Structure formats: structure tokens, C-alpha cells
Amino acid sequence: MASSASVNTPRYLTGDKAGIREFLDKFDVFLFDCDGMCLVFSFEPGLLSALRIPQGTSEQTGTKIRSVETLELLRKNGKQVVFVTNNSTKSRADYRKKLESLQIPSTVEEIFSSSYSASIYISRILKLPENKRKVFVIGENGIEQELSSENVPFIGGTDPAYRRDIKPEDYKMIAAGDESLLDPEVGVVLVGLDFHINYFKIALAYHYIKRGAVFLATNIDSTLPNSGTLFPGAGSMSAPLIMMLGGQEPVALGKPNQAMMDSIEGKFKFDRSRAVMVGDRANTDIRFGLEGKLGGTLGVLTGVSSKQDFVEGPVRPHAYLDKLSDLLVLDS
Amino acid sequence: MASSASVNTPRYLTGDKAGIREFLDKFDVFLFDCDGMCLVFSFEPGLLSALRIPQGTSEQTGTKIRSVETLELLRKNGKQVVFVTNNSTKSRADYRKKLESLQIPSTVEEIFSSSYSASIYISRILKLPENKRKVFVIGENGIEQELSSENVPFIGGTDPAYRRDIKPEDYKMIAAGDESLLDPEVGVVLVGLDFHINYFKIALAYHYIKRGAVFLATNIDSTLPNSGTLFPGAGSMSAPLIMMLGGQEPVALGKPNQAMMDSIEGKFKFDRSRAVMVGDRANTDIRFGLEGKLGGTLGVLTGVSSKQDFVEGPVRPHAYLDKLSDLLVLDS
Structure with missing residues (x-):
């Protein structure tokens, strides 16, 4: 069998400061999956459990603050951030408001929806x-x-x-x-x-x-x-x-279909080898990045897919984290 | 390949008085497909063209009168008639009224619907x-x-x-x-x-x-x-x-699923070897009869399936007619 990212063992980056630095340095553009109420930006690992954290608990507040810091870290380092969502019921302007209500700062231009x-x-x-x-x-x-x-x-x-x-x-x-x-x-x-x-x-x-x-x-x-x-x-x-x-x-036109990737590229004019797809679902988000031949894919364990999915499943990211804010180790 | 009715050459009965008599003598129960506005009882051969005959034309009136005569011929000869329909929106009582409006006489007890x-x-x-x-x-x-x-x-x-x-x-x-x-x-x-x-x-x-x-x-x-x-x-x-x-x-629970055949048998208590399914569609009506191991299946060319479907297709009736009223040759 030919060696390919989808069947390699993904690199576990949580706590690996040098590994994180090396990984982030490879990319200029970060595409974030933003479905399922932005599980990528959630704190609590485990299948959908994040969805059950009641609004306004200290755990959730902590999550959002750390998510904001993570986005700030990326932007501070000159990275382009893109929020990718299959949600077709909202316009990008609506979606920006929704992200704001989840305490995730964004601009309309950073949002890419299936509609x-x-x-x-x-x-x-x-x-x-x-x-x-x-x-x-x-x-x-x-x-x-x-x-x-x-x-x-x-x-x-x-x-x-x-x-x-x-x-x-x-x-x-x-x-x-x-x-x-x-x-x-x-x-x-x-x-x-x-x-x-x-x-x-x-x-x-x-x-x-x-x-x-x-x-x-x-x-x-x-x-x-x-x-x-x-x-x-x-x-x-x-x-x-x-x-x-x-x-x-x-x-x-939504993930994981490549018509969406073509549209994103058409708008942001980026070098695919310098872009990374970040998401919680192997069979949609990670597949979307792999089939789009992006330079990298990064799984997070705060949503649907489990560590076993990422490490042993048929579709595997290049690297994975317990949670997105583990990237903040660079700031410490 | 094993010899079976579904791959034999079906017998063409139109105009074959002796063949029709022989065929009808084999059966006590006639299950009529009654979907697509009862194409079985239509006159004009050809794909769905019967549906386009405007209400009340002499052609249509002629059709209905001949249909009525055909049903009378069967009843006169002691045959049980059953109207089988997948239409779930109407009750049997509603359906009897609908048949009446199409000038097809029936009783509620003769009607078997998917609901x-x-x-x-x-x-x-x-x-x-x-x-x-x-x-x-x-x-x-x-x-x-x-x-x-x-x-x-x-x-x-x-x-x-x-x-x-x-x-x-x-x-x-x-x-x-x-x-x-x-x-x-x-x-x-x-x-x-x-x-x-x-x-x-x-x-x-x-x-x-x-x-x-x-x-x-x-x-x-x-x-x-x-x-x-x-x-x-x-x-x-x-x-x-x-x-x-x-x-x-x-x-x-509708055709061609055998749960419907089981229900029909449960109600009418007939000998399957003495029953025949009459319909215009090879892949639903004829299949329904064949898989139900009825004694016979009779295709009519007044609906969806063509002569080629019946004679060369993967699912073939035991016999077929240009139109149902060709059975009336027995009365002449």
C-alpha cells in the first residue's frame, strides 16, 4: 500500500511545544470546521459532551476565553483564519453574529458557508x-x-x-x-x-x-x-x-465535497500546500482537507471523532490535539 | 439456469379464444392491480397514454363499458375479484367511490389497499x-x-x-x-x-x-x-x-412486498395456485405475483410495461394481453 497521510500514524501534539511550533510554521492559512456549534472551539473532550455544558458555566467561559486566545495567537503570528461551515440556513453575516454570541471573534470575510x-x-x-x-x-x-x-x-x-x-x-x-x-x-x-x-x-x-x-x-x-x-x-x-x-x-457544495474547497481557494487565493484544515470529524473535516490536498490536517478531540478514529480509522489527520487551546503552549 | 415463469416466454392471449379459456379455467381468484388510475382497466395501449384521454370522450366511455363487461364476465363465471392498490391516502370505502367514479363497479370487501x-x-x-x-x-x-x-x-x-x-x-x-x-x-x-x-x-x-x-x-x-x-x-x-x-x-406493506400478499391471503383464504395477479407493471405487479408463488400472472399492455418488457425483460408474466377486455372474446 502506498504511504499516504490518511493511513499514517498522526502526530500527537498536545504538550509537544517543539512539535506545535514546527507544525504551525508550515501553514499560513487555517481553515476551521465550524459545525456542530463549533466543536473545534470547545473545551471538554469526548463525543458531543461539549454540547451539554450549560451556557455560562465557568467551564464554558474558560473554553471561550482560551479559544479567543488561540485565535489571537494565530492572527498575531500572521495566519489567515477561515471559518468553514455547512450550515446553509444562515448568511455569513448571520453566522458572524452567531460566532460572536459564542464569544468567538470573527469578520464576515473570514466566514465561508455552504450557501x-x-x-x-x-x-x-x-x-x-x-x-x-x-x-x-x-x-x-x-x-x-x-x-x-x-x-x-x-x-x-x-x-x-x-x-x-x-x-x-x-x-x-x-x-x-x-x-x-x-x-x-x-x-x-x-x-x-x-x-x-x-x-x-x-x-x-x-x-x-x-x-x-x-x-x-x-x-x-x-x-x-x-x-x-x-x-x-x-x-x-x-x-x-x-x-x-x-x-x-x-x-x-459543502464539506467534504471539493467544490467547496475550490470556492474557498477561489476567494482566498492561497497556496494549498501552506494551508491546514482543523476539525473534529475524520470522515468530513479531515477528509475534506486530505482530498483537497492541503499541506496539513489537524484533528481535535473535542467533538465527534475519538482518538481511536484519528489513530486507527480509515481517514487520519496529519496531527491531532486534545483540544485546540493546547496550541497556547507556544505563548507560555 | 433453472426454468421458471419469470424467464419463460409468456403466452400471448389476445385473439386466442381457446388459450384464454384454458388460462381462465386455472384460476378462482383474480387480483387486479389498481394503481396509476387503474391502467389495467384502460383501453389505449402504450406508456401512460391512457392517462391523457380526456374524461368523457367516446374512447374512454367505450373503455369503461368494456371493463365493466370484463369484470361481469369473471364474476358470472364465479371468480373472486380483488382490487389491489398501493394508494394509502384513501380508505377502502373512499377507493370504492373512486372506482365507481371511473365506472368500475366494486364492493369494499373486494378492495385491498396498502393502508x-x-x-x-x-x-x-x-x-x-x-x-x-x-x-x-x-x-x-x-x-x-x-x-x-x-x-x-x-x-x-x-x-x-x-x-x-x-x-x-x-x-x-x-x-x-x-x-x-x-x-x-x-x-x-x-x-x-x-x-x-x-x-x-x-x-x-x-x-x-x-x-x-x-x-x-x-x-x-x-x-x-x-x-x-x-x-x-x-x-x-x-x-x-x-x-x-x-x-x-x-x-x-404494499406491492411488491410479500407482507401485502400474506395479508391478502390472510383475508381471502385462497389457494395461491388457483390465483392470478393481473397488472401493467412487470417490476411491481408481475413480480408481486411471481414472488407470491401465485398460479399465474397476466400482463396487460395498457399501462407502464411494454410488450418487450413482458417478452424479453428480467421479470415476465405467464401470459399477456393487449388489453384486459380482450378476455371478452369468451362472451362472443
């Missing part, structure tokens, strides 16, 4: 005919804001006109391709997490795709972590369409 | 603990009526309390297993076609299954024919759950 990634993909990479530039959105306001920021016209989304039951006359009108229901300018169906998913939207999306629209998804996470358990994720919104289309999958 | 099949499966086959007998329904009134007819308690379904958006407090309450949202007596999740599917219902169904409820589906048809085209089917309602559950499939 932004999708918008860039549609506006700059897809070559759509002049009369097929409109997007039919299944999703929330975050997608709409990002499409607007790229001047991409759209319908659907949060428009109340689509938050209704299907009516008997809709079947015939859709079958006939009535333009009051099926806008002939729609050339893309973009599916993200939609808390208002309904039968009518699924039916319209199916017919747009059957009529030739490109099938995109902000991301394909089947579940969404919330309150220490799981809820339907963006991938579950695409599932009915995939089944109706006989297995046709959408082009997904 | 009735599911109700029988839950009440008579599943061995549920005393305190886990309640069903959480994703579906319409047809399922509710059939569950009631078998005295199976249920929640969800058409209850307006479930036709709402998810609220911020729901996440924490669901995570905590709050009994006002997650009824501890629910031991089954039954998913059928639901024109009011929403995020809240999917989230609840997922949590019931994760807490141990049996995952059932009335049927797994991904699409629903209407107005000559396709809309989301019952299978598409299960798709988000299957994805969230990492690929766990529901036990499906």
Missing part, C-alpha cells in the same frame, strides 16, 4: 444560458442572502407563496408546464436545509430538474445536531428528490 | 408490548380510517397539531424526551403518502424510531402518477428518514 459556496458556484462556475439563470431555492434566508450577494436571481426559498399545500389544480398545471407555477427561466434547483419543506416544493423541484435544471445541494449532511441530539439535516431535504430521480445525486 | 394491509400487519402480525401499541402516522385520512377499523390507536396523521413549523423550544423538548411531544406509548411509525409532510413530523418520526419504534411504510413507490406525469410518492416520504437512519429501510 455562499453554492452562490459562488452558480455565479462564477456554472455556465448557464442567458435565459436560464434563475434558481429555485429549497431553503432558508441564508441561501437567499448569499444568492443576492452574488446577484443571482431566485424564487422559492422563504417566499410565503411556496409555504402552502398542493392544490388539486396544481397537478394539471404542473403537468402542462404552466408558467405561473414553473418559471421557464429556472435553470438551477438549489436544496439546503429548509424548516418549511413541503410536498408542493418537492413537486416543483422535481419538475424543474426533469425539465433540465441543474440539481445542487448546499450540503448533504443527513442530520443537524441541536440540543445534544440530531434533527433532519440538509441532506434529508434532497433525499425525496434523489429517490424520485432514480438515484440521481445533487452536486453538493 | 389496510399495514393496519392488518400492525394489529394481527406485529407482537407489540401492551404499552407500545400506538402508531405515529405520517399520512392522510385513508391510513387513519383503516387503523380505526382494526382498533389500532394512533397519533399524528391529519391532526392539525402536527401541521405546524418546528419551534425553538421543540428541539430541547424532543432531546429531553418530553412526553408532550414524544408519546411513550408509540411503538410504531407508519409512513404513507402525506400531502402535509413537514420538518416537525420528520423530526418526531426519527426520534420515535431511535427510541425503538418499528419503522413501517404503506409502500415505497417513489412517485405518484397524476395528470399524466409524476409527483412525490409514499416512498419519498420515507426517504429523509432512511437517510437520517444511515440506510435503515422500513418494512413496506
Whole structure:
């Protein structure tokens, strides 16, 4: 078997001051996974346990302060910080506010979300005919804001006109391709997490795709972590369409799909060999960095993947830490 | 390769009076596929073209009259007729009315629907603990009526309390297993076609299954024919759950699943070797009859499958006709 980072033994950096210095010196750009309520910036090691720390405990406060210090350390050393999230319901501006509420300082320009990634993909990479530039959105306001920021016209989304039951006359009108229901300018169906998913939207999306629209998804996470358990994720919104289309999958713009990495590179113009992906999940975050051929990947044990996952699993980071703030040893 | 009906050359019976007589004499029970607006009883051969005949044309009227005559011929000769449908949104009583509107005479007792099949499966086959007998329904009134007819308690379904958006407090309450949202007596999740599917219902169904409820589906048809085209089917309602559950499939009670054949046999107490399945789709109807080891299968060319499908496809009926009313040659 060929030697590759994914099957090597990752280096354990916690407490290894020289190792940390050597590792950090190799990178100019730090991509941080920021899903699952930013487990990367959590303190308590262990599977999802961090999510159960009540707001405002001293443990959590300590975590956030240390996270802020860690980010400051990186910025002080001239590193570019990028927050990468598959959350499509929020715009980058919304997300910055959310990070602020978690006491993680950031700027809008540092945030890269799957809805932004999708918008860039549609506006700059897809070559759509002049009369097929409109997007039919299944999703929330975050997608709409990002499409607007790229001047991409759209319908659907949060428009109340689509938050209704299907009516008997809709079947015939859709079958006939009535333009009051099926806008002939729609050339893309973009599916993200939609808390208002309904039968009518699924039916319209199916017919747009059957009529030739490109099938995109902000991301394909089947579940969404919330309150220490799981809820339907963006991938579950695409599932009915995939089944109706006989297995046709959408082009997904979130991690670990490389369309997202291409978009990030397109925006930040960095040298991939000088970038590192930091995350808590081997099969999404670490895989995202490895398949993107970044110079490095750094696992943290404050989220989903365990030490065993990182050290013995099929997808392994170059290095790993108990927690992100272990990097602060450089400051001591 | 072993000789079996599914790979033999099916017998073409149209115009073959002696062959038809011989074929019909072998069977006492005729199971008719009755989906896709009863394509079996349509006149015009060819893929779905029958669906496009406008209501009330002389062609359609002619079709229905001939269908009625065909059913009368069978009944006159002492044959048991059973209408089998995967449509879960209607009860058997509703379905009888629908058949009547299509000028097809029937009785409630002759109708066997996937919601009735599911109700029988839950009440008579599943061995549920005393305190886990309640069903959480994703579906319409047809399922509710059939569950009631078998005295199976249920929640969800058409209850307006479930036709709402998810609220911020729901996440924490669901995570905590709050009994006002997650009824501890629910031991089954039954998913059928639901024109009011929403995020809240999917989230609840997922949590019931994760807490141990049996995952059932009335049927797994991904699409629903209407107005000559396709809309989301019952299978598409299960798709988000299957994805969230990492690929766990529901036990499906509709064709071609044999749980439905077992239910039909349980009700009509017939000799399978003296029964024939009549349908227009090789991969559902004909497969249903073959896997159920019925004495015969009869394809009709008035629906989805073509002559080539029946004669050269992987699943082949014992015999086939251009149209069902070709049986009337016996009356001439």
C-alpha cells in the first residue's frame, strides 16, 4: 500500500511545544470546521459532551476565553483564519453574529458557508444560458442572502407563496408546464436545509430538474445536531428528490465535497500546500482537507471523532490535539 | 439456469379464444392491480397514454363499458375479484367511490389497499408490548380510517397539531424526551403518502424510531402518477428518514412486498395456485405475483410495461394481453 497521510500514524501534539511550533510554521492559512456549534472551539473532550455544558458555566467561559486566545495567537503570528461551515440556513453575516454570541471573534470575510459556496458556484462556475439563470431555492434566508450577494436571481426559498399545500389544480398545471407555477427561466434547483419543506416544493423541484435544471445541494449532511441530539439535516431535504430521480445525486457544495474547497481557494487565493484544515470529524473535516490536498490536517478531540478514529480509522489527520487551546503552549 | 415463469416466454392471449379459456379455467381468484388510475382497466395501449384521454370522450366511455363487461364476465363465471392498490391516502370505502367514479363497479370487501394491509400487519402480525401499541402516522385520512377499523390507536396523521413549523423550544423538548411531544406509548411509525409532510413530523418520526419504534411504510413507490406525469410518492416520504437512519429501510406493506400478499391471503383464504395477479407493471405487479408463488400472472399492455418488457425483460408474466377486455372474446 502506498504511504499516504490518511493511513499514517498522526502526530500527537498536545504538550509537544517543539512539535506545535514546527507544525504551525508550515501553514499560513487555517481553515476551521465550524459545525456542530463549533466543536473545534470547545473545551471538554469526548463525543458531543461539549454540547451539554450549560451556557455560562465557568467551564464554558474558560473554553471561550482560551479559544479567543488561540485565535489571537494565530492572527498575531500572521495566519489567515477561515471559518468553514455547512450550515446553509444562515448568511455569513448571520453566522458572524452567531460566532460572536459564542464569544468567538470573527469578520464576515473570514466566514465561508455552504450557501455562499453554492452562490459562488452558480455565479462564477456554472455556465448557464442567458435565459436560464434563475434558481429555485429549497431553503432558508441564508441561501437567499448569499444568492443576492452574488446577484443571482431566485424564487422559492422563504417566499410565503411556496409555504402552502398542493392544490388539486396544481397537478394539471404542473403537468402542462404552466408558467405561473414553473418559471421557464429556472435553470438551477438549489436544496439546503429548509424548516418549511413541503410536498408542493418537492413537486416543483422535481419538475424543474426533469425539465433540465441543474440539481445542487448546499450540503448533504443527513442530520443537524441541536440540543445534544440530531434533527433532519440538509441532506434529508434532497433525499425525496434523489429517490424520485432514480438515484440521481445533487452536486453538493459543502464539506467534504471539493467544490467547496475550490470556492474557498477561489476567494482566498492561497497556496494549498501552506494551508491546514482543523476539525473534529475524520470522515468530513479531515477528509475534506486530505482530498483537497492541503499541506496539513489537524484533528481535535473535542467533538465527534475519538482518538481511536484519528489513530486507527480509515481517514487520519496529519496531527491531532486534545483540544485546540493546547496550541497556547507556544505563548507560555 | 433453472426454468421458471419469470424467464419463460409468456403466452400471448389476445385473439386466442381457446388459450384464454384454458388460462381462465386455472384460476378462482383474480387480483387486479389498481394503481396509476387503474391502467389495467384502460383501453389505449402504450406508456401512460391512457392517462391523457380526456374524461368523457367516446374512447374512454367505450373503455369503461368494456371493463365493466370484463369484470361481469369473471364474476358470472364465479371468480373472486380483488382490487389491489398501493394508494394509502384513501380508505377502502373512499377507493370504492373512486372506482365507481371511473365506472368500475366494486364492493369494499373486494378492495385491498396498502393502508389496510399495514393496519392488518400492525394489529394481527406485529407482537407489540401492551404499552407500545400506538402508531405515529405520517399520512392522510385513508391510513387513519383503516387503523380505526382494526382498533389500532394512533397519533399524528391529519391532526392539525402536527401541521405546524418546528419551534425553538421543540428541539430541547424532543432531546429531553418530553412526553408532550414524544408519546411513550408509540411503538410504531407508519409512513404513507402525506400531502402535509413537514420538518416537525420528520423530526418526531426519527426520534420515535431511535427510541425503538418499528419503522413501517404503506409502500415505497417513489412517485405518484397524476395528470399524466409524476409527483412525490409514499416512498419519498420515507426517504429523509432512511437517510437520517444511515440506510435503515422500513418494512413496506404494499406491492411488491410479500407482507401485502400474506395479508391478502390472510383475508381471502385462497389457494395461491388457483390465483392470478393481473397488472401493467412487470417490476411491481408481475413480480408481486411471481414472488407470491401465485398460479399465474397476466400482463396487460395498457399501462407502464411494454410488450418487450413482458417478452424479453428480467421479470415476465405467464401470459399477456393487449388489453384486459380482450378476455371478452369468451362472451362472443
